[in-house]
Amino acid sequence: MIFGEFFNFLRIRKGLTLRKFAEKFEEDPAYISRLERGRVRAPKSNEKLEYYAKALGLEKDTEEFEKFFQLAQVSNKSYGIENVNDEKLLEKLPVFLRTLDNKGLDEEKLESLIKSIKEDW
Amino acid sequence: MTEFIPQRQIEETAKQFLLEHHPDGSIPIPIEEIVEIKLGIKVIPAPGLLRYGIDAFLTHDFKEIYIDEMQYFELENRARFTFAHELGHYCLHRKYFEEAVFSSVKEWAEFVLTDIRRDPLETQANMFASYVLLPTSNLGVEYENAKAELAKHESFSSGKLPGDQILAPYLAKPISRKFKVSEECAALRIKNWLNSNR
Numbered sequence: 102m103i104f105g106e107f108f109n110f111l112r113i114r115k116g117l118t119l120r121k122f123a124e125k126f127e128e129d130p131a132y133i134s135r136l137e138r139g140r141v142r143a144p145k146s147n148e149k150l151e152y153y154a155k156a157l158g159l160e161k162d163t164e165e166f167e168k169f170f171q172l173a174q175v176s177n178k179s180y181g182i183e184n185v186n187d188e189k190l191l192e193k194l195p196v197f198l199r200t201l202d203n204k205g206l207d208e209e210k211l212e213s214l215i216k217s218i219k220e221d222w
Numbered sequence: 223m224t225e226f227i228p229q230r231q232i233e234e235t236a237k238q239f240l241l242e243h244h245p246d247g248s249i250p251i252p253i254e255e256i257v258e259i260k261l262g263i264k265v266i267p268a269p270g271l272l273r274y275g276i277d278a279f280l281t282h283d284f285k286e287i288y289i290d291e292m293q294y295f296e297l298e299n300r301a302r303f304t305f306a307h308e309l310g311h312y313c314l315h316r317k318y319f320e321e322a323v324f325s326s327v328k329e330w331a332e333f334v335l336t337d338i339r340r341d342p343l344e345t346q347a348n349m350f351a352s353y354v355l356l357p358t359s360n361l362g363v364e365y366e367n368a369k370a371e372l373a374k375h376e377s378f379s380s381g382k383l384p385g386d387q388i389l390a391p392y393l394a395k396p397i398s399r400k401f402k403v404s405e406e407c408a409a410l411r412i413k414n415w416l417n418s419n420r
Contacts, residue, residue: 109264113258113259113262116255116259118254118255118257118258118259118265119254119258119265119267120254120265120294120298121254130265130267130294130295131267131269131291134264134265134266134267137264138264138266187326187327190327191282191324191326191327191330192281192282192283192285193281193282193283193286194281194282194324194327194330195279195280195281195282195288195334196280196282196311196315196318196319196322197279197280197311197315197340197343197344197347198276198279198334199276199277199279199340199344200274200275200276201272201275201276201277202275205335206274206275206334206335207335208331208335210274211331211334211335213274214274214276215327217268217270217271218288221268221269221270222266222268222269222288
């Protein structure tokens with residue numbers, strides 16, 4: 102399990118949606134989403150990690166608290182944007198692409214969309 | 223070929239969905255809780271998704287919903303409808319997802335650029351979203367409540383309110399607030415509900 106997955110597991114266990122977590126703890130939901138998917142490093146500062154641990158309902162001197170910090174350290178050592186292969190990418194692509202103007206996308210826009218899914222978001 | 227799903231069947235699917243995932247029936251329907259907590263679907267606020275003319279999409283593996291970040295932040299009621307719409311695909315169009323198997327990104331792109339069966343399915347997902355966010359039983363109660371509030375207004379001191387077809391547009395606003403949807407969405411749903419055999 103990576104740090105982000107554990108973070109997501111704890112947030113969901115606490116019954117907090119991304120929006121509610123972000124509102125309650127004054128965080129950017131896009132950042133939390135990226136953190137949970139391993140798209141950004143875990144925070145290095147112990148103070149920030151402790152803040153998150155508390156927000157996620159972890160108590161000091163428990164196994165889960167320790168695991169949270171260990172996973173954060175591992176995450177920072179092995180950090181790197183995952184190389185998304187085609188098989189994995191195909192799982193993440195939409196089947197329904199409803200454009201608001203109902204005009205659909207052209208090839209150029211589709212390529213740009215794929216790039217954003219792979220690299221930006 | 224696109225499968226036709228009668229409106230009543232979509233309503234029934236929405237009703238069963240709520241019974242399973244939101245049994246207490248309170249409003250507004252906690253759609254993001256259902257998405258993330260009950261179904262375990264991740265929400266991904268995607269900056270600039272709207273530049274493609276797309277406000278959201280459900281991934282092929284049903285594990286994530288990408289939603290335009292601006293809509294997610296700034297237009298919460300609209301985002302609620304968007305989530306309910308994607309859940310419409312999740313509940314109604316599983317077969318379509320399962321049939322859409324691609325061996326390469328190129329094959330996927332060809333499908334997306336050329337498949338024309340999707341438009342009716344988008345309409346079905348919109349219907350599902352309306353039934354989920356404004357369930358018929360709650361709508362009936364809130365409609366009567368809104369009417370009773372309106373009747374207190376001095377313009378109706380005679381105690382006689384105009385007919386429902388005339389009143390409906392005026393009730394859309396208070397009802398939209400109760401259900402946390404846009405006024406336009408509430409107005410359409412009320413119109414549809416009044417036209418059906420309620």
